[in-house]
Amino acid sequence: MEKRAELYSGKAKSVYETDDQDYLVLAFRNDTSAFDGKRIEQLERKGMVNNKFNAFIMEKLKAAGIPTHFERLLSDQECLVKRMDMMPVECVVRNIAAGSLVRRLGVTEGQELNPPTFELFLKNDALGDPMINESHVETFGWATREQLARAKELTYQVNDVLKALFDDAGLLLVDYKLEFGIFKGEVVLGDEFSPDGCRLWDKETRDKMDKDRFRQGLGGVIEAYEEVGRRLGIDFG
Known part of the structure; x- marks a missing residue:
């Protein structure tokens, strides 16, 4: 290639x-x-x-x-x-209250969310990635109703897989964002999944092990990413 x-x-x-x-x-x-x-x-x-x-x-x-x-x-x-035709939409699942959810709704950081919430945001830095709803997605042609329904279904499937994976590594999957695209007519997960696009906390200490360390000036950003990887069994060389 x-x-x-x-x-x-x-x-x-x-x-x-x-x-x-x-x-x-x-x-x-x-x-x-x-x-x-x-x-x-x-x-x-x-x-x-x-x-x-x-x-x-x-x-x-x-x-x-x-x-x-x-x-x-x-x-x-x-x-x-x-190579996919990407939907300009971020699908966000929250298992624990943190970040913008706390700011928007005044809920307590760390509150367990049962069932998890599902939110949509438009990928547009100039507008600050505004929150949108399913009607917006269909009306403005960012995805069809069927494509969005499939993306939502896959987002929850990802939650089932990764919550268990991180739990076994002593970590809480607080929330995450996913992006999807269309490849040969199929809705497919795109972009990336890394500590840049999710929140991960240590189960015992609630220490933040993700990009919030950068956002909040906590330091040790890459060290935290590598520690998460080590617990999962990733070889960084």
Whole structure:
């Protein structure tokens, strides 16, 4: 597979064309951003850690029957993925109250949410990724009713798989966001799953092991990511 011109550069990842129109190279950079890209820093090893973390999680999800865009690792910071028509929507599941839910609703951080909540946000940094509903998605053509229903179904399936996986590693899966796209007519999980896009707390201490360490200036960001990986059995080399 030959890597060709850069197609897109986001806040922390870049996407490259290949000589196969169905596949792309996804490159994880060391950039770390928060607050819709208003704060960006370089953290050594981050690209490698998130690339290998994502590969591990995607393989676990594929083994559980969840279709993903991930094909294989190419290098420490690159992987091969399916080329998809992405929905400009983030699907968010919350198992424990944290982050914007606490700010919006005034609930207590750490409150268990039973059943978990499901929320939708429009991927648009300029607008601050506003919260939207299922009617908005259908009305504005961001996805069909059937596609969104499938994305929601898969989001909850991911929750079942990953809550158990992290629980076994002594971690709480507080919340996470997923992005989906269409590949050959099928709704498929895209983007990434790493501590950049979820909240993970130590079960005993409630220490934060995710990007909130960067957002809140707690330090030890990559060390926390690597500790999560070590508990899962990921070899970062």
